[in-house]
Amino acid sequence: MKTSQFLADYINNAISEIQYPASPRGLYEPIEYTLEGGGKRIRPVLALAVCDALGVPLETVKYQALGVEMFHNFTLLHDDVMDKADMRRGKPTVHIKWNESTAILSGDAMLTMATQLVCRNAGDKTADALELFNRTAMEVYDGQQYDMDFESRMDVTVDEYINMIRLKTSVLLGCACEMGAIMAGADTFVRKAFYNYGLKLGLAFQLQDDYLDTYGDPAVFGKKIGGDILNDKKTWLLISALEQDDKGELAAVIGKDIDADVKIATVKGVYDRLDLANKCHELIDQYAAEAIAYLDELNLDADAREFFIDLAQKSCRRTH
Amino acid sequence: MKTSQFLADYINNAISEIQYPASPRGLYEPIEYTLEGGGKRIRPVLALAVCDALGVPLETVKYQALGVEMFHNFTLLHDDVMDKADMRRGKPTVHIKWNESTAILSGDAMLTMATQLVCRNAGDKTADALELFNRTAMEVYDGQQYDMDFESRMDVTVDEYINMIRLKTSVLLGCACEMGAIMAGADTFVRKAFYNYGLKLGLAFQLQDDYLDTYGDPAVFGKKIGGDILNDKKTWLLISALEQDDKGELAAVIGKDIDADVKIATVKGVYDRLDLANKCHELIDQYAAEAIAYLDELNLDADAREFFIDLAQKSCRRTH
Structure with a gap:
Protein backbone atom coordinates (compact mmCIF):
# COMPACT_ATOMS: atom_id res chain seq x y z
CA MET A 1 0.00 0.00 0.00
CA LYS A 2 1.33 3.40 -1.05
CA THR A 3 1.65 6.08 1.62
CA SER A 4 -0.68 9.03 1.84
CA GLN A 5 2.22 11.31 0.92
CA PHE A 6 3.04 9.24 -2.16
CA LEU A 7 -0.55 9.49 -3.34
CA ALA A 8 -0.71 13.25 -2.71
CA ASP A 9 2.53 13.68 -4.67
CA TYR A 10 1.10 11.52 -7.45
CA ILE A 11 -1.97 13.72 -7.78
CA ASN A 12 -0.02 16.97 -7.50
CA ASN A 13 2.17 15.74 -10.29
CA ALA A 14 -0.87 14.83 -12.40
CA ILE A 15 -2.33 18.29 -11.76
CA SER A 16 0.86 19.97 -12.91
CA GLU A 17 0.72 17.93 -16.12
CA ILE A 18 -2.78 19.07 -17.14
CA GLN A 19 -2.59 20.72 -20.56
CA TYR A 20 -4.61 23.91 -20.94
CA PRO A 21 -5.47 25.55 -24.26
CA ALA A 22 -3.13 28.46 -25.07
CA SER A 23 -6.02 30.92 -25.24
CA PRO A 24 -8.08 32.62 -23.98
CA ARG A 25 -5.64 33.09 -21.09
CA GLY A 26 -8.27 34.94 -19.06
CA LEU A 27 -10.26 31.72 -18.82
CA TYR A 28 -7.52 29.16 -18.16
CA GLU A 29 -5.05 31.08 -16.01
CA PRO A 30 -7.47 31.31 -13.03
CA ILE A 31 -8.10 27.56 -13.33
CA GLU A 32 -4.39 26.75 -13.06
CA TYR A 33 -4.08 29.26 -10.22
CA THR A 34 -6.93 27.61 -8.31
CA LEU A 35 -5.82 24.02 -8.86
CA GLU A 36 -2.19 24.63 -8.08
CA GLY A 37 -3.12 26.54 -4.94
CA GLY A 38 -2.66 23.39 -2.96
CA GLY A 39 -5.05 21.96 -0.44
CA LYS A 40 -4.98 18.55 1.19
CA ARG A 41 -5.97 16.61 -1.94
CA ILE A 42 -7.89 14.26 0.34
CA ARG A 43 -10.50 13.43 -2.32
CA PRO A 44 -8.14 12.26 -5.07
CA VAL A 45 -5.96 10.54 -2.45
CA LEU A 46 -9.03 8.54 -1.38
CA ALA A 47 -9.84 7.54 -4.97
CA LEU A 48 -6.24 6.46 -5.58
CA ALA A 49 -5.99 4.65 -2.23
CA VAL A 50 -9.10 2.59 -2.95
CA CYS A 51 -7.68 1.48 -6.29
CA ASP A 52 -4.39 0.66 -4.61
CA ALA A 53 -6.14 -1.30 -1.85
CA LEU A 54 -8.02 -3.28 -4.48
CA GLY A 55 -4.76 -4.19 -6.20
CA VAL A 56 -5.27 -2.10 -9.30
CA PRO A 57 -2.67 0.36 -10.72
CA LEU A 58 -3.13 4.02 -9.73
CA GLU A 59 -3.35 4.98 -13.42
CA THR A 60 -6.73 3.24 -13.55
CA VAL A 61 -8.41 6.04 -11.60
CA LYS A 62 -5.97 8.87 -12.36
CA TYR A 63 -8.32 10.99 -14.49
CA GLN A 64 -11.36 10.32 -12.29
CA ALA A 65 -9.34 11.37 -9.23
CA LEU A 66 -8.36 14.55 -11.10
CA ASP A 80 -15.88 32.11 -2.53
CA VAL A 81 -17.85 34.42 -4.84
CA MET A 82 -21.09 33.65 -2.98
CA ASP A 83 -19.43 34.10 0.42
CA LYS A 84 -17.45 37.16 -0.75
CA ALA A 85 -14.32 35.50 0.67
CA ASP A 86 -11.13 37.41 -0.07
CA MET A 87 -8.54 34.76 0.75
CA ARG A 88 -8.18 31.02 0.16
CA ARG A 89 -5.16 28.97 1.20
CA GLY A 90 -3.23 32.16 1.96
CA LEU A 111 -17.17 21.87 -13.99
CA THR A 112 -17.19 20.84 -17.65
CA MET A 113 -13.48 19.90 -17.48
CA ALA A 114 -14.23 17.80 -14.37
CA THR A 115 -16.91 15.94 -16.32
CA GLN A 116 -14.49 15.36 -19.19
CA LEU A 117 -11.87 14.02 -16.78
CA VAL A 118 -14.36 11.64 -15.13
CA CYS A 119 -15.15 10.16 -18.57
CA ARG A 120 -11.53 10.02 -19.74
CA ASN A 121 -10.13 6.52 -20.31
CA ALA A 122 -13.09 5.16 -18.31
CA GLY A 123 -14.05 2.60 -20.96
CA ASP A 124 -17.01 0.45 -19.90
CA LYS A 125 -16.99 2.17 -16.49
CA THR A 126 -18.01 5.52 -18.03
CA ALA A 127 -21.75 5.27 -17.35
CA ASP A 128 -21.32 4.23 -13.69
CA ALA A 129 -18.61 6.80 -13.01
CA LEU A 130 -20.60 9.61 -14.60
CA GLU A 131 -23.85 8.66 -12.92
CA LEU A 132 -22.15 8.76 -9.51
CA ASP A 155 -34.10 27.56 14.29
CA VAL A 156 -31.79 25.20 12.38
CA THR A 157 -31.66 21.82 14.15
CA VAL A 158 -28.56 19.67 14.61
CA ASP A 159 -30.15 17.03 12.36
CA GLU A 160 -30.66 19.58 9.60
CA TYR A 161 -27.08 20.69 10.03
CA ILE A 162 -25.69 17.17 9.78
CA ASN A 163 -27.79 16.61 6.66
CA MET A 164 -26.42 19.84 5.17
CA ILE A 165 -22.75 18.91 5.71
CA ARG A 166 -23.48 15.39 4.48
CA LEU A 167 -24.61 16.96 1.18
CA LYS A 168 -22.18 19.86 0.94
CA THR A 169 -19.03 17.98 1.97
CA SER A 170 -19.36 14.28 2.76
CA VAL A 171 -20.95 12.91 -0.39
CA LEU A 172 -17.94 14.06 -2.42
CA LEU A 173 -15.58 12.08 -0.17
CA GLY A 174 -17.93 9.11 -0.54
CA CYS A 175 -17.94 9.68 -4.31
CA ALA A 176 -14.13 9.79 -4.41
CA CYS A 177 -13.91 6.44 -2.61
CA GLU A 178 -16.58 4.79 -4.73
CA MET A 179 -14.96 6.20 -7.88
CA GLY A 180 -11.83 4.23 -6.98
CA ALA A 181 -13.92 1.10 -6.46
CA ILE A 182 -15.81 1.57 -9.74
CA MET A 183 -12.64 2.02 -11.76
CA ALA A 184 -11.09 -1.00 -10.04
CA GLY A 185 -14.06 -3.04 -11.24
CA ALA A 186 -15.39 -3.78 -7.74
CA ASP A 187 -18.92 -5.11 -7.21
CA THR A 188 -21.80 -3.07 -5.78
CA PHE A 189 -21.25 -4.29 -2.22
CA VAL A 190 -17.61 -3.19 -2.16
CA ARG A 191 -18.48 0.10 -3.89
CA LYS A 192 -21.16 0.85 -1.30
CA ALA A 193 -18.91 0.02 1.67
CA PHE A 194 -16.17 2.35 0.41
CA TYR A 195 -18.79 5.04 -0.31
CA ASN A 196 -20.07 4.83 3.25
CA TYR A 197 -16.54 4.91 4.66
CA GLY A 198 -15.94 8.15 2.74
CA LEU A 199 -19.31 9.58 3.77
CA LYS A 200 -18.68 9.08 7.50
CA LEU A 201 -15.10 10.26 7.15
CA GLY A 202 -16.48 13.40 5.51
CA LEU A 203 -18.77 14.12 8.46
CA ALA A 204 -15.86 13.75 10.90
CA PHE A 205 -13.70 15.88 8.61
CA GLN A 206 -16.21 18.75 8.36
CA LEU A 207 -16.98 18.76 12.10
CA GLN A 208 -13.25 19.00 12.81
CA ASP A 209 -13.22 21.97 10.42
CA ASP A 210 -15.93 23.65 12.49
CA TYR A 211 -14.04 22.81 15.68
CA LEU A 212 -10.74 24.22 14.43
CA ASP A 213 -12.33 27.49 13.36
CA THR A 214 -13.10 28.18 17.01
CA TYR A 215 -10.59 26.08 18.94
CA GLY A 216 -7.65 25.74 16.55
CA ASP A 217 -4.15 26.98 17.20
CA PRO A 218 -3.83 30.22 15.18
CA ALA A 219 -0.14 29.47 14.52
CA VAL A 220 -1.03 26.15 12.81
CA PHE A 221 -4.59 26.64 11.51
CA GLY A 222 -3.61 29.02 8.72
CA LYS A 223 -6.54 31.38 9.04
CA LYS A 224 -7.91 33.59 11.78
CA ILE A 225 -9.61 31.84 14.66
CA GLY A 226 -13.23 32.80 15.31
CA GLY A 227 -14.20 33.63 11.72
CA ASP A 228 -17.31 31.45 11.92
CA ILE A 229 -18.40 33.18 15.14
CA LEU A 230 -17.92 36.65 13.66
CA ASN A 231 -19.91 35.65 10.56
CA ASP A 232 -22.71 34.09 12.65
CA LYS A 233 -22.06 30.90 10.71
CA LYS A 234 -24.50 28.15 11.63
CA THR A 235 -21.95 25.51 12.65
CA TRP A 236 -22.53 22.47 14.83
CA LEU A 237 -21.17 24.47 17.78
CA LEU A 238 -23.49 27.44 17.31
CA ILE A 239 -26.56 25.36 16.51
CA SER A 240 -25.98 23.12 19.53
CA ALA A 241 -25.49 26.18 21.72
CA LEU A 242 -28.58 27.92 20.34
CA GLU A 243 -30.68 24.87 21.20
CA GLN A 244 -29.72 25.39 24.85
CA ASP A 245 -29.58 29.19 24.88
CA ASP A 246 -32.27 29.55 27.54
CA LYS A 247 -30.99 32.87 28.79
CA GLY A 248 -30.81 34.36 25.32
CA GLU A 249 -27.11 35.07 25.83
CA LEU A 250 -26.28 34.12 22.22
CA ALA A 251 -29.34 35.72 20.67
CA ALA A 252 -28.07 39.00 22.14
CA VAL A 253 -24.83 38.96 20.11
CA ILE A 254 -25.75 37.12 16.90
CA GLY A 255 -26.25 39.39 13.93
CA LYS A 256 -25.11 42.32 16.04
CA ASP A 257 -22.29 44.60 15.00
CA ILE A 258 -20.22 44.43 18.19
CA ASP A 259 -16.50 44.33 18.92
CA ALA A 260 -14.93 41.23 17.40
CA ASP A 261 -12.99 40.15 20.47
CA VAL A 262 -16.01 40.65 22.73
CA LYS A 263 -18.22 38.65 20.37
CA ILE A 264 -15.76 35.75 20.12
CA ALA A 265 -15.23 35.72 23.90
CA THR A 266 -18.97 35.80 24.61
CA VAL A 267 -19.88 33.01 22.21
CA LYS A 268 -16.89 30.89 23.22
CA GLY A 269 -17.90 31.42 26.85
CA VAL A 270 -21.30 29.86 26.13
CA TYR A 271 -19.66 26.97 24.24
CA ASP A 272 -17.32 26.34 27.17
CA ARG A 273 -20.10 26.44 29.74
CA LEU A 274 -21.97 23.82 27.67
CA ASP A 275 -18.77 21.74 27.24
CA LEU A 276 -19.27 21.81 23.46
CA ALA A 277 -15.61 21.36 22.50
CA ASN A 278 -15.62 17.94 24.12
CA LYS A 279 -19.08 17.04 22.87
CA CYS A 280 -18.03 17.99 19.34
CA HIS A 281 -15.06 15.65 19.57
CA GLU A 282 -17.23 12.85 20.89
CA LEU A 283 -19.36 13.21 17.77
CA ILE A 284 -16.29 13.36 15.52
CA ASP A 285 -14.92 10.19 17.13
CA GLN A 286 -18.28 8.51 16.65
CA TYR A 287 -18.33 9.27 12.92
CA ALA A 288 -14.71 8.13 12.55
CA ALA A 289 -15.61 4.88 14.33
CA GLU A 290 -18.57 4.41 11.98
CA ALA A 291 -16.29 5.02 8.99
CA ILE A 292 -13.82 2.44 10.28
CA ALA A 293 -16.64 -0.06 10.93
CA TYR A 294 -17.41 -0.07 7.19
CA LEU A 295 -13.90 -1.39 6.59
CA ASP A 296 -14.96 -4.60 8.34
CA GLU A 297 -17.27 -5.29 5.42
CA LEU A 298 -14.28 -5.24 3.09
CA ASN A 299 -11.77 -8.00 2.74
CA LEU A 300 -8.74 -5.69 2.91
CA ASP A 301 -5.24 -6.83 3.69
CA ALA A 302 -3.75 -5.53 6.94
CA ASP A 303 -1.69 -2.87 5.21
CA ALA A 304 -4.66 -1.32 3.36
CA ARG A 305 -6.93 -1.57 6.39
CA GLU A 306 -4.31 0.26 8.45
CA PHE A 307 -4.12 3.00 5.81
CA PHE A 308 -7.85 3.79 5.97
CA ILE A 309 -8.01 3.54 9.78
CA ASP A 310 -5.05 5.86 10.06
CA LEU A 311 -6.63 8.35 7.64
CA ALA A 312 -9.86 8.41 9.64
CA GLN A 313 -8.05 8.86 12.93
CA LYS A 314 -5.80 11.58 11.59
CA SER A 315 -8.80 13.47 10.16
CA CYS A 316 -10.29 13.62 13.66
CA ARG A 317 -7.15 15.03 15.21
CA ARG A 318 -5.83 17.22 12.45
CA THR A 319 -4.81 20.72 13.50
CA HIS A 320 -5.07 22.44 10.10
CA MET B 1 -41.77 16.42 -41.64
CA LYS B 2 -43.19 18.08 -38.54
CA THR B 3 -43.60 21.84 -38.55
CA SER B 4 -41.34 24.16 -36.59
CA GLN B 5 -44.30 25.07 -34.39
CA PHE B 6 -45.03 21.40 -33.65
CA LEU B 7 -41.42 20.85 -32.60
CA ALA B 8 -41.39 23.98 -30.41
CA ASP B 9 -44.62 22.82 -28.74
CA TYR B 10 -43.10 19.37 -28.27
CA ILE B 11 -40.07 20.78 -26.46
CA ASN B 12 -42.12 23.24 -24.41
CA ASN B 13 -44.26 20.33 -23.30
CA ALA B 14 -41.16 18.29 -22.41
CA ILE B 15 -39.80 21.24 -20.42
CA SER B 16 -43.02 21.54 -18.44
CA GLU B 17 -42.80 17.83 -17.61
CA ILE B 18 -39.32 18.03 -16.04
CA GLN B 19 -39.52 16.80 -12.45
CA TYR B 20 -37.58 18.86 -9.91
CA PRO B 21 -36.74 17.71 -6.38
CA ALA B 22 -39.14 19.13 -3.78
CA SER B 23 -36.33 20.84 -1.89
CA PRO B 24 -34.31 23.00 -1.56
CA ARG B 25 -36.80 25.28 -3.32
CA GLY B 26 -34.26 28.11 -3.43
CA LEU B 27 -32.18 26.04 -5.85
CA TYR B 28 -34.84 24.61 -8.16
CA GLU B 29 -37.40 27.43 -8.37
CA PRO B 30 -35.01 29.74 -10.31
CA ILE B 31 -34.28 26.89 -12.72
CA GLU B 32 -37.98 26.40 -13.52
CA TYR B 33 -38.38 30.18 -13.78
CA THR B 34 -35.51 30.42 -16.27
CA LEU B 35 -36.51 27.46 -18.41
CA GLU B 36 -40.17 28.35 -18.59
CA GLY B 37 -39.30 31.94 -19.45
CA GLY B 38 -39.70 31.06 -23.10
CA GLY B 39 -37.33 31.89 -25.88
CA LYS B 40 -37.30 30.60 -29.43
CA ARG B 41 -36.22 27.06 -28.55
CA ILE B 42 -34.26 27.04 -31.80
CA ARG B 43 -31.58 24.65 -30.45
CA PRO B 44 -33.89 21.81 -29.33
CA VAL B 45 -36.05 22.38 -32.43
CA LEU B 46 -32.94 21.78 -34.57
CA ALA B 47 -32.07 18.57 -32.71
CA LEU B 48 -35.63 17.28 -33.07
CA ALA B 49 -35.86 18.34 -36.73
CA VAL B 50 -32.69 16.45 -37.64
CA CYS B 51 -34.03 13.28 -36.04
CA ASP B 52 -37.34 13.78 -37.86
CA ALA B 53 -35.56 14.39 -41.17
CA LEU B 54 -33.58 11.17 -40.67
CA GLY B 55 -36.81 9.22 -40.13
CA VAL B 56 -36.31 8.55 -36.43
CA PRO B 57 -38.99 9.22 -33.74
CA LEU B 58 -38.62 12.54 -31.88
CA GLU B 59 -38.39 10.64 -28.57
CA THR B 60 -34.96 9.40 -29.65
CA VAL B 61 -33.39 12.81 -29.06
CA LYS B 62 -35.90 14.21 -26.56
CA TYR B 63 -33.57 14.31 -23.54
CA GLN B 64 -30.54 15.45 -25.52
CA ALA B 65 -32.63 18.29 -26.99
CA LEU B 66 -33.68 19.21 -23.45
CA ASP B 80 -26.76 37.93 -17.13
CA VAL B 81 -24.83 37.98 -13.83
CA MET B 82 -21.59 38.84 -15.65
CA ASP B 83 -23.29 41.52 -17.78
CA LYS B 84 -25.34 42.80 -14.81
CA ALA B 85 -28.43 42.52 -17.02
CA ASP B 86 -31.67 43.30 -15.19
CA MET B 87 -34.19 41.92 -17.66
CA ARG B 88 -34.44 38.84 -19.87
CA ARG B 89 -37.41 38.03 -22.09
CA GLY B 90 -39.44 40.77 -20.43
CA LEU B 111 -25.06 22.62 -16.13
CA THR B 112 -24.98 19.32 -14.25
CA MET B 113 -28.66 18.66 -15.09
CA ALA B 114 -27.89 19.39 -18.75
CA THR B 115 -25.11 16.77 -18.65
CA GLN B 116 -27.49 14.28 -17.04
CA LEU B 117 -30.10 14.94 -19.74
CA VAL B 118 -27.57 14.46 -22.54
CA CYS B 119 -26.69 11.03 -21.12
CA ARG B 120 -30.29 10.01 -20.43
CA ASN B 121 -31.57 7.08 -22.51
CA ALA B 122 -28.61 7.58 -24.84
CA GLY B 123 -27.54 3.92 -24.76
CA ASP B 124 -24.54 3.24 -26.96
CA LYS B 125 -24.65 6.85 -28.20
CA THR B 126 -23.70 8.18 -24.73
CA ALA B 127 -19.97 8.58 -25.34
CA ASP B 128 -20.41 10.40 -28.69
CA ALA B 129 -23.20 12.65 -27.39
CA LEU B 130 -21.27 13.56 -24.28
CA GLU B 131 -18.01 14.17 -26.10
CA LEU B 132 -19.76 16.59 -28.49
CA ASP B 155 -8.59 47.00 -32.05
CA VAL B 156 -10.81 43.93 -32.39
CA THR B 157 -10.86 42.74 -36.01
CA VAL B 158 -13.90 41.45 -37.89
CA ASP B 159 -12.21 38.05 -38.12
CA GLU B 160 -11.75 37.94 -34.36
CA TYR B 161 -15.37 38.93 -33.93
CA ILE B 162 -16.67 36.20 -36.24
CA ASN B 163 -14.51 33.66 -34.39
CA MET B 164 -15.96 34.89 -31.09
CA ILE B 165 -19.61 34.51 -32.16
CA ARG B 166 -18.77 31.16 -33.75
CA LEU B 167 -17.64 30.00 -30.29
CA LYS B 168 -20.14 31.81 -28.12
CA THR B 169 -23.24 31.13 -30.21
CA SER B 170 -22.83 29.07 -33.35
CA VAL B 171 -21.17 25.91 -32.07
CA LEU B 172 -24.18 25.22 -29.84
CA LEU B 173 -26.51 25.33 -32.86
CA GLY B 174 -24.07 23.01 -34.65
CA CYS B 175 -24.04 20.78 -31.58
CA ALA B 176 -27.85 20.68 -31.47
CA CYS B 177 -27.99 19.57 -35.12
CA GLU B 178 -25.26 16.97 -34.73
CA MET B 179 -26.89 15.71 -31.53
CA GLY B 180 -29.97 14.85 -33.57
CA ALA B 181 -27.79 13.06 -36.11
CA ILE B 182 -25.88 11.14 -33.43
CA MET B 183 -29.04 9.95 -31.70
CA ALA B 184 -30.52 8.97 -35.07
CA GLY B 185 -27.47 6.76 -35.61
CA ALA B 186 -26.17 8.72 -38.62
CA ASP B 187 -22.61 8.26 -39.88
CA THR B 188 -19.80 10.78 -39.43
CA PHE B 189 -20.36 12.40 -42.82
CA VAL B 190 -24.03 13.13 -42.14
CA ARG B 191 -23.23 14.26 -38.60
CA LYS B 192 -20.61 16.70 -39.86
CA ALA B 193 -22.86 18.14 -42.60
CA PHE B 194 -25.64 18.83 -40.11
CA TYR B 195 -23.10 20.31 -37.67
CA ASN B 196 -21.85 22.71 -40.34
CA TYR B 197 -25.40 23.65 -41.33
CA GLY B 198 -26.06 24.60 -37.67
CA LEU B 199 -22.76 26.43 -37.37
CA LYS B 200 -23.40 28.67 -40.39
CA LEU B 201 -27.02 29.17 -39.34
CA GLY B 202 -25.70 30.29 -35.96
CA LEU B 203 -23.47 32.93 -37.52
CA ALA B 204 -26.40 34.31 -39.55
CA PHE B 205 -28.59 34.15 -36.45
CA GLN B 206 -26.16 36.09 -34.24
CA LEU B 207 -25.43 38.75 -36.87
CA GLN B 208 -29.17 39.30 -37.26
CA ASP B 209 -29.28 39.74 -33.46
CA ASP B 210 -26.63 42.46 -33.72
CA TYR B 211 -28.51 44.07 -36.61
CA LEU B 212 -31.84 44.10 -34.76
CA ASP B 213 -30.34 45.70 -31.67
CA THR B 214 -29.61 48.79 -33.77
CA TYR B 215 -32.09 48.58 -36.65
CA GLY B 216 -34.99 46.57 -35.21
CA ASP B 217 -38.55 47.81 -34.82
CA PRO B 218 -38.92 48.67 -31.13
CA ALA B 219 -42.55 47.56 -31.20
CA VAL B 220 -41.58 44.04 -32.32
CA PHE B 221 -38.03 43.55 -31.03
CA GLY B 222 -39.03 43.25 -27.37
CA LYS B 223 -36.16 45.26 -25.93
CA LYS B 224 -34.87 48.81 -26.31
CA ILE B 225 -33.17 49.64 -29.58
CA GLY B 226 -29.59 50.87 -29.30
CA GLY B 227 -28.60 48.98 -26.17
CA ASP B 228 -25.44 47.64 -27.83
CA ILE B 229 -24.43 51.16 -28.89
CA LEU B 230 -24.99 52.57 -25.40
CA ASN B 231 -22.93 49.73 -23.87
CA ASP B 232 -20.12 50.19 -26.42
CA LYS B 233 -20.66 46.52 -27.28
CA LYS B 234 -18.17 45.28 -29.87
CA THR B 235 -20.65 44.06 -32.46
CA TRP B 236 -20.02 43.45 -36.15
CA LEU B 237 -21.46 46.90 -36.86
CA LEU B 238 -19.22 48.74 -34.41
CA ILE B 239 -16.07 46.79 -35.27
CA SER B 240 -16.61 47.31 -39.00
CA ALA B 241 -17.22 51.01 -38.41
CA LEU B 242 -14.15 51.36 -36.19
CA GLU B 243 -11.99 49.84 -38.91
CA GLN B 244 -13.01 52.76 -41.14
CA ASP B 245 -13.24 55.47 -38.50
CA ASP B 246 -10.58 57.68 -40.08
CA LYS B 247 -12.00 60.89 -38.69
CA GLY B 248 -12.16 59.50 -35.15
CA GLU B 249 -15.90 60.23 -35.06
CA LEU B 250 -16.65 57.01 -33.19
CA ALA B 251 -13.63 57.14 -30.92
CA ALA B 252 -14.99 60.46 -29.66
CA VAL B 253 -18.21 58.93 -28.29
CA ILE B 254 -17.21 55.37 -27.29
CA GLY B 255 -16.72 54.91 -23.59
CA LYS B 256 -17.95 58.46 -23.03
CA ASP B 257 -20.81 59.28 -20.74
CA ILE B 258 -22.90 61.35 -23.14
CA ASP B 259 -26.64 61.71 -23.73
CA ALA B 260 -28.12 58.38 -24.85
CA ASP B 261 -30.08 59.71 -27.83
CA VAL B 262 -27.10 61.73 -29.03
CA LYS B 263 -24.81 58.72 -28.75
CA ILE B 264 -27.19 56.42 -30.64
CA ALA B 265 -27.75 59.03 -33.36
CA THR B 266 -24.02 59.70 -33.75
CA VAL B 267 -23.02 56.05 -34.00
CA LYS B 268 -25.97 55.19 -36.26
CA GLY B 269 -24.99 58.13 -38.44
CA VAL B 270 -21.56 56.59 -39.01
CA TYR B 271 -23.11 53.17 -39.70
CA ASP B 272 -25.45 54.73 -42.27
CA ARG B 273 -22.70 56.66 -43.97
CA LEU B 274 -20.75 53.40 -44.32
CA ASP B 275 -23.89 51.53 -45.51
CA LEU B 276 -23.33 48.95 -42.78
CA ALA B 277 -26.97 47.85 -42.45
CA ASN B 278 -26.89 46.57 -46.02
CA LYS B 279 -23.40 45.14 -45.70
CA CYS B 280 -24.44 43.31 -42.55
CA HIS B 281 -27.34 41.73 -44.38
CA GLU B 282 -25.13 40.73 -47.26
CA LEU B 283 -22.97 38.84 -44.79
CA ILE B 284 -26.01 37.28 -43.11
CA ASP B 285 -27.31 36.13 -46.49
CA GLN B 286 -23.90 34.70 -47.30
CA TYR B 287 -23.83 32.61 -44.12
CA ALA B 288 -27.41 31.44 -44.70
CA ALA B 289 -26.44 30.40 -48.23
CA GLU B 290 -23.43 28.51 -46.86
CA ALA B 291 -25.70 26.77 -44.34
CA ILE B 292 -28.11 25.78 -47.10
CA ALA B 293 -25.24 24.53 -49.26
CA TYR B 294 -24.42 21.92 -46.61
CA LEU B 295 -27.89 20.47 -47.15
CA ASP B 296 -26.76 19.44 -50.65
CA GLU B 297 -24.38 16.96 -49.02
CA LEU B 298 -27.36 15.27 -47.36
CA ASN B 299 -29.78 13.00 -49.08
CA LEU B 300 -32.85 14.68 -47.60
CA ASP B 301 -36.36 14.32 -49.03
CA ALA B 302 -37.92 17.51 -50.44
CA ASP B 303 -40.03 18.11 -47.36
CA ALA B 304 -37.08 18.00 -44.92
CA ARG B 305 -34.85 20.02 -47.21
CA GLU B 306 -37.55 22.68 -47.44
CA PHE B 307 -37.77 22.78 -43.64
CA PHE B 308 -34.08 23.55 -43.14
CA ILE B 309 -33.94 26.06 -46.03
CA ASP B 310 -36.99 27.83 -44.63
CA LEU B 311 -35.45 27.94 -41.15
CA ALA B 312 -32.23 29.48 -42.48
CA GLN B 313 -34.08 32.08 -44.53
CA LYS B 314 -36.41 33.00 -41.69
CA SER B 315 -33.44 33.42 -39.33
CA CYS B 316 -32.01 36.02 -41.69
CA ARG B 317 -35.18 38.04 -41.84
CA ARG B 318 -36.55 37.62 -38.34
CA THR B 319 -37.69 40.80 -36.62
CA HIS B 320 -37.39 39.63 -32.99
Missing part, protein backbone atom coordinates in the same frame (compact mmCIF):
# COMPACT_ATOMS: atom_id res chain seq x y z
CA GLY A 67 -12.01 15.07 -12.07
CA VAL A 68 -13.17 14.89 -8.45
CA GLU A 69 -10.42 17.32 -7.36
CA MET A 70 -11.30 19.66 -10.26
CA PHE A 71 -14.96 19.56 -9.20
CA HIS A 72 -14.02 20.30 -5.57
CA ASN A 73 -11.95 23.30 -6.64
CA PHE A 74 -14.79 24.53 -8.87
CA THR A 75 -17.12 24.53 -5.84
CA LEU A 76 -14.54 26.45 -3.80
CA LEU A 77 -14.22 29.04 -6.57
CA HIS A 78 -17.96 29.66 -6.82
CA ASP A 79 -18.51 29.41 -3.04
CA LYS A 91 -3.75 33.64 -1.50
CA PRO A 92 -6.32 36.11 -2.86
CA THR A 93 -9.38 34.39 -4.29
CA VAL A 94 -10.01 34.49 -8.04
CA HIS A 95 -12.76 37.12 -7.90
CA ILE A 96 -10.36 39.37 -5.97
CA LYS A 97 -7.24 38.71 -8.07
CA TRP A 98 -9.20 38.94 -11.32
CA ASN A 99 -12.89 39.78 -11.07
CA GLU A 100 -16.24 38.19 -10.40
CA SER A 101 -17.08 37.41 -14.03
CA THR A 102 -13.79 35.57 -14.37
CA ALA A 103 -14.52 33.57 -11.22
CA ILE A 104 -17.95 32.57 -12.51
CA LEU A 105 -16.83 31.64 -16.03
CA SER A 106 -13.62 29.85 -15.02
CA GLY A 107 -15.65 27.88 -12.48
CA ASP A 108 -18.12 26.86 -15.18
CA ALA A 109 -15.25 25.67 -17.35
CA MET A 110 -13.85 23.69 -14.41
CA PHE A 133 -20.38 12.01 -10.33
CA ASN A 134 -23.46 13.88 -11.58
CA ARG A 135 -25.64 12.64 -8.72
CA THR A 136 -23.00 13.74 -6.21
CA ALA A 137 -22.69 17.15 -7.88
CA MET A 138 -26.44 17.74 -7.51
CA GLU A 139 -26.22 16.80 -3.83
CA VAL A 140 -23.34 19.23 -3.30
CA TYR A 141 -25.45 22.07 -4.80
CA ASP A 142 -28.35 21.07 -2.53
CA GLY A 143 -25.98 21.26 0.43
CA GLN A 144 -24.67 24.69 -0.55
CA GLN A 145 -28.26 25.94 -0.95
CA TYR A 146 -29.22 24.64 2.52
CA ASP A 147 -26.09 26.25 3.95
CA MET A 148 -27.16 29.59 2.45
CA ASP A 149 -30.76 29.07 3.61
CA PHE A 150 -29.46 28.55 7.17
CA GLU A 151 -27.91 32.05 7.20
CA SER A 152 -31.31 33.67 7.67
CA ARG A 153 -32.67 31.06 10.08
CA MET A 154 -32.24 30.88 13.87
CA GLY B 67 -30.05 19.01 -22.34
CA VAL B 68 -28.92 21.44 -25.03
CA GLU B 69 -31.74 23.86 -24.14
CA MET B 70 -30.90 23.51 -20.42
CA PHE B 71 -27.26 24.30 -21.20
CA HIS B 72 -28.25 27.34 -23.28
CA ASN B 73 -30.39 28.67 -20.43
CA PHE B 74 -27.56 28.04 -17.94
CA THR B 75 -25.27 30.23 -20.07
CA LEU B 76 -27.92 32.98 -20.20
CA LEU B 77 -28.30 32.86 -16.41
CA HIS B 78 -24.57 33.22 -15.76
CA ASP B 79 -24.05 35.72 -18.63
CA LYS B 91 -38.93 39.41 -16.92
CA PRO B 92 -36.44 40.27 -14.18
CA THR B 93 -33.30 38.13 -14.34
CA VAL B 94 -32.62 35.57 -11.59
CA HIS B 95 -29.95 37.63 -9.82
CA ILE B 96 -32.44 40.52 -9.63
CA LYS B 97 -35.53 38.50 -8.64
CA TRP B 98 -33.53 36.41 -6.13
CA ASN B 99 -29.86 37.30 -5.68
CA GLU B 100 -26.48 36.72 -7.23
CA SER B 101 -25.57 33.64 -5.19
CA THR B 102 -28.80 32.00 -6.29
CA ALA B 103 -28.07 32.81 -9.92
CA ILE B 104 -24.59 31.30 -9.67
CA LEU B 105 -25.64 28.13 -7.83
CA SER B 106 -28.81 27.48 -9.84
CA GLY B 107 -26.77 27.92 -13.00
CA ASP B 108 -24.23 25.38 -11.77
CA ALA B 109 -27.04 22.92 -11.10
CA MET B 110 -28.43 23.53 -14.60
CA PHE B 133 -21.62 18.27 -25.64
CA ASN B 134 -18.57 18.82 -23.41
CA ARG B 135 -16.38 20.01 -26.27
CA THR B 136 -19.09 22.47 -27.31
CA ALA B 137 -19.48 23.71 -23.73
CA MET B 138 -15.75 24.49 -23.54
CA GLU B 139 -15.98 26.41 -26.82
CA VAL B 140 -18.93 28.43 -25.53
CA TYR B 141 -16.89 29.46 -22.45
CA ASP B 142 -13.98 30.41 -24.71
CA GLY B 143 -16.40 32.57 -26.72
CA GLN B 144 -17.78 34.28 -23.63
CA GLN B 145 -14.23 34.99 -22.43
CA TYR B 146 -13.27 36.53 -25.79
CA ASP B 147 -16.46 38.59 -25.72
CA MET B 148 -15.45 39.94 -22.29
CA ASP B 149 -11.86 40.48 -23.44
CA PHE B 150 -13.18 42.57 -26.35
CA GLU B 151 -14.81 45.06 -23.94
CA SER B 152 -11.48 46.62 -23.08
CA ARG B 153 -10.06 46.52 -26.62
CA MET B 154 -10.52 49.02 -29.46
